[in-house]
Amino acid sequence: MGFYWNGVFIVLAVCLMGTAYKARAQTVDYTTWLKMGMQYEVNKRLELSSGLEWRTKGDVSMTDRLGLDIAAKYEFFSFFRIGAGYEVHYRNRGEDGWKFRHRYHADGTLSAKWMRMKVDLRERFQHTWNKEEKEFRLRSRLKIAYDIRRCKMEPYASVEMYNGLGKHDNFDIMRMRYRVGMKTPLFSERWEADIFYCRQWEADGRKNIFGIDCAYKF
Secondary structure (H helix, E strand, O other): OHHHHHHHHHHHHHHHHHHHOOOOOOOEEEEEEEEEEEEEEOOOOEEEEEEEEEEEEOOOOEEEEEEEEEEEEEEEEOOEEEEEEEEEEEEEOHHHOEEEEEEEEEEEEEEEEEOOEEEEEEEEEEEEEOOOOEEEEEEEEEEEEEOOOOOOOEEEEEEEEEEEOOOOOOOOEEEEEEEEEEEEEEOEEEEEEEEEEEEEEEOOEEEEEEEEEEEEEO
16 A cells, blocks of 8 residues: 555645745635535446535625536545546526536545544546636545444545646646535434535635535435
C-alpha cells in the first residue's frame, strides 16, 4: 500500500499549494445544493443509484440548475472500487436563458482504514458538453471520515482538485473544493442524509455552499 500513501501525500501537498494560488480579491456567492436520491444494492459488490438535484446562486436568490444523474459502483476488492455515471443539467444562464448540458464520468477509488479513521483517494475523469462548448477535467479527491463508536453519525472532511485536460488547459488547477460534513440516518435506517458545507474556489470567484444530500437505500 506504499503507492497509496505516496498518492495521498502528493494530493495533500498540491492542494495546500492550491490554497495560495490566485489569492487576489474575488467575488463570493452564497449558494445551496439540495439532492434527493435512491440507492439499490444489486449484490455485495454492485450498487446502482440515481438522484435529482436543485442548486441556487446569487446569494440563494435564484435557481442555478436542476440536475438528474444515474450511476453505478463496483467493488473489486475491499480497498478498491470503480464507478461510472451520466448527468444532465438544466442551467439558468441569465440573459441567455435556460440551457441543457450533459456529462459522463468514470472513476476509481482506493480506500484504507486505520483504527476508526477511513481514508479515500478518488480519481475521476469527467467530460461535460453542450452545443457551444466542451470541457474535460480530472478530479482528485482526498476524503477522511471518522467512525464514531456507538454512534450512527459519521463526520468527514475532504479536499478536491480539478485539473483541466483540454487542449489549452495545460493541466492547470481550474477549481478547488474544501468540504466538511456529517452523514447520519434520517427517519429510518433506509434513509441517510449528508449535511455539509463546501468552500469552492475558481479563478473568477468563490462560493460558500450549504447542502443536504438525502438518499433512500433499497
